[in-house]
Amino acid sequence: MRRQPLPRQVDARKLTSTDVEISGCQPVSDFPRFAAGLCDNGGEVDVKLHFFRDDSSIHRLSASLATRVSVVCQRCMQGMPIDIRSEFELGIVWTEAQAKALPRELDSVILGEEPLELLPLIEDELIIETPFTNFHPVGECQPAGPVAYGEEQPETAEERDNPFAVLKDLKSSD
Numbered sequence: 433m434r435r436q437p438l439p440r441q442v443d444a445r446k447l448t449s450t451d452v453e454i455s456g457c458q459p460v461s462d463f464p465r466f467a468a469g470l471c472d473n474g475g476e477v478d479v480k481l482h483f484f485r486d487d488s489s490i491h492r493l494s495a496s497l498a499t500r501v502s503v504v505c506q507r508c509m510q511g512m513p514i515d516i517r518s519e520f521e522l523g524i525v526w527t528e529a530q531a532k533a534l535p536r537e538l539d540s541v542i543l544g545e546e547p548l549e550l551l552p553l554i555e556d557e558l559i560i561e562t563p564f565t566n567f568h569p570v571g572e573c574q575p576a577g578p579v580a581y582g583e584e585q586p587e588t589a590e591e592r593d594n595p596f597a598v599l600k601d602l603k604s605s606d
């Protein structure tokens with residue numbers, strides 16, 4: 433199984449004409465606009481791209497993306513993992529007129545004389561698919577405040593359960 437990064441640019445006309453599939457594994461850090469909305473830029477995006485011409489001779493790109501990234505929970509402001517998956521189809525054209533001639537439901541990318549830049553195309557889709565606000569399931573938020581000591585806080589728990597501490601609280605509230 434190939435786990436290599438994608439080519440940055442491709443000759444889309446050549447790929448669609450020969451019917452080519454490209455798959456790759458791209459670090460999230462290669463998508464800075466997408467990573468800016470995340471908790472960190474760790475992880476990778478699995479990408480599958482299929483370039484082909486359909487029965488109407490339309491040049492098409494059929495893409496599928498999958499990644500697991502960490503976003504910020506808006507309730508506790510800690511990281512939480514989410515899965516992002518997307519499948520989309522684009523018509524590849526070289527002029528505005530060709531774009532207008534595409535079936536209405538098919539989004540287009542107009543290339544002109546330029547090669548097709550793969551990363552911005554994928555990044556736009558990742559951004560569209562990222563929810564604006566994210567929350568842990570109820571009851572699964574991380575404790576607020578300093579978490580530097582993480583799991584090692586037995587003393588705090590004992591204090592809370594200590595009956596004398598409760599008595600102390602009752603007295604002081606009198």
Ligand SMILES: [Zn+2]
Nearest residue numbers: 505508568573
């Ligand atoms: Zn949370």
